[in-house]
Amino acid sequence: MSAATFLEPWQLRAAFARSLSDMYGKEVPAYTTLLDVSHEVSADFVAKHGADAERLGSIARVTAERHGAIRVGTPTEMSQVARVFGAMGMHPVGFYDLRDASSSSVPVISTAFRPIEREELARNPFRVFTSMLVTADRRFFTADLERRLENFLAARTLFGPELLALADRAEAEGGLPEDQAAEFLRLATEAFELSREPVDQAWYRELEAVSAVAADIGGIASTHINHLTPRVLDIDDLYARMEARGITMIDAIQGPPRWEGPDVLLRQTSFRALAEPRTFRTAAGEIISDSLRVRFGEVEARGIALTREGRAAYDAAVLEIDEKAAAARAEEPGFTEAQRQEIARAVWQKTFPTTEAELAAQGLGWFTYEADRDGTGVHREPVVYEDFLPRSAAGIFQSNLTSDGAKDASQQGTDRDADWMSGALGRELNDPFDLYADQVDRSLARAAETLGVDPATLTTTDRTTGAPR
Ligand code: OOG
Ligand code: NI
Numbered sequence: 204m205s206a207a208t209f210l211e212p213w214q215l216r217a218a219f220a221r222s223l224s225d226m227y228g229k230e231v232p233a234y235t236t237l238l239d240v241s242h243e244v245s246a247d248f249v250a251k252h253g254a255d256a257e258r259l260g261s262i263a264r265v266t267a268e269r270h271g272a273i274r275v276g277t278p279t280e281m282s283q284v285a286r287v288f289g290a291m292g293m294h295p296v297g298f299y300d301l302r303d304a305s306s307s308s309v310p311v312i313s314t315a316f317r318p319i320e321r322e323e324l325a326r327n328p329f330r331v332f333t334s335m336l337v338t339a340d341r342r343f344f345t346a347d348l349e350r351r352l353e354n355f356l357a358a359r360t361l362f363g364p365e366l367l368a369l370a371d372r373a374e375a376e377g378g379l380p381e382d383q384a385a386e387f388l389r390l391a392t393e394a395f396e397l398s399r400e401p402v403d404q405a406w407y408r409e410l411e412a413v414s415a416v417a418a419d420i421g422g423i424a425s426t427h428i429n430h431l432t433p434r435v436l437d438i439d440d441l442y443a444r445m446e447a448r449g450i451t452m453i454d455a456i457q458g459p460p461r462w463e464g465p466d467v468l469l470r471q472t473s474f475r476a477l478a479e480p481r482t483f484r485t486a487a488g489e490i491i492s493d494s495l496r497v498r499f500g501e502v503e504a505r506g507i508a509l510t511r512e513g514r515a516a517y518d519a520a521v522l523e524i525d526e527k528a529a530a531a532r533a534e535e536p537g538f539t540e541a542q543r544q545e546i547a548r549a550v551w552q553k554t555f556p557t558t559e560a561e562l563a564a565q566g567l568g569w570f571t572y573e574a575d576r577d578g579t580g581v582h583r584e585p586v587v588y589e590d591f592l593p594r595s596a597a598g599i600f601q602s603n604l605t606s607d608g609a610k611d612a613s614q615q616g617t618d619r620d621a622d623w624m625s626g627a628l629g630r631e632l633n634d635p636f637d638l639y640a641d642q643v644d645r646s647l648a649r650a651a652e653t654l655g656v657d658p659a660t661l662t663t664t665d666r667t668t669g670a671p672r
Contacts, residue, residue, distance in 0.1 A: 308608030
């Protein structure tokens with residue numbers, strides 16, 4: 204079979220990301236504006252900073268890079284999503300519990316499907332943040348509502364048998380012949396389009412009173428891509444340019460502040476999409492037109508992945524910023540986002556070093572080591588963060604909700620953890636830290652082999668002396 208007539212998983216992934224992006228651009232016009240502005244910002248950034256601008260990803264990768272978000276209702280649906288993404292070489296990584304990460308009613312747990320090998324990430328890093336409802340959690344759902352929700356979810360089909368059969372075949376055979384690939388991509392894209400079916404008004408509103416997220420997931424008989432996020436090289440510049448175009452962004456860029464040291468993890472911001480016209484079926488059986496505001500736009504800038512130690516420092520810094528900002532706000536009612544950023548920068552300056560060399564030396568960030576071309580030593584390269592942040596994710600959910608919903612904190616929450624998620628998926632759930640560590644170990648082994656030395660000597664000396672380039 205020739206290469207042109209058989210699509211490998213990464214080719215399916217890249218084509219799927221393009222297909223979703225085309226569909227979303229047609230359905231949500233502000234997304235197209237966001238893409239245009241992102242491309243302008245990144246191109247200007249590269250023009251200004253040269254090769255340094257591409258330190259965390261080539262401009263080709265960054266320009267094509269997207270993440271999406273979807274939400275499903277049951278473990279069965281979750282396991283089906285895993286099959287569809289598995290066909291494209293996207294594997295579940297990480298466990299996120301957003302039930303406690305948010306003050307609003309967000310009754311979901313999540314994982315992210317993404318490529319896990321370095322070469323696969325370089326080919327196309329498309330990832331999808333995937334959340335599922337925890338219908339058994341009494342803080343959100345009574346036993347009666349849980350039962351009716353489960354009945355509703357059990358009666359719907361998000362992914363048809365044809366799509367799942369093609370997905371299984373692609374996963375088993377390492378890809379699909381061209382015509383089946385086209386059919387797979389068509390069905391997969393269609394599964395994430397916004398449905399035009401009338402929404403049962405009473406049911407939707409009942410769920411919405413508990414949680415807008417629950418209504419979005421369990422109030423309709425289909426799922427949809429909820430946002431699609433381009434990556435940009437300078438998110439502060441992007442924020443300013445979007446506002447200049449008259450698109451109102453949420454108040455803040457989430458995640459680390461802008462500062463003079465290396466960018467770490469993930470910085471994200473978003474805007475609320477316009478309400479979209481939808482039809483509803485009333486309790487009296489009448490079909491009426493109304494609107495729902497369920498989809499939005501988001502953009503992100505990615506930084507260096509942090510080790511467990513680095514992540515602990517990050518989490519502590521975020522708490523410290525919260526406390527200091529709360530105290531300052533209590534003293535000064537006119538406290539602004541700019542002032543909060545000042546506080547954040549000060550906390551960052553005492554938490555993180557201002558150079559990559561120090562980030563590596565202190566064991567806070569992940570770096571790979573590559574043998575120099577002349578074979579005399581190694582140089583250090585930052586590992587880009589490929590995952591998400593629970594706190595920012597909760598912020599994204601929250602900033603786009605129509606209401607806070609209702610959460611009964613006196614009830615006991617239902618235990619859910621990474622093992623439970625793995626069971627629901629019917630697959631191994633990858634630990635992000637292990638994946639980064641493997642990537643570093645493999646680079647050291649490769650570099651040591653090229654140089655003809657013991658990898659152990661590289662780990663001790665070069666972590667501190669590896670030149671930045
Ligand atoms: C997912 C929100 C999380 C992110 O970028 O952190 C997310 C959702 O709204 O379904 O996409
Ligand atoms: Ni997102």
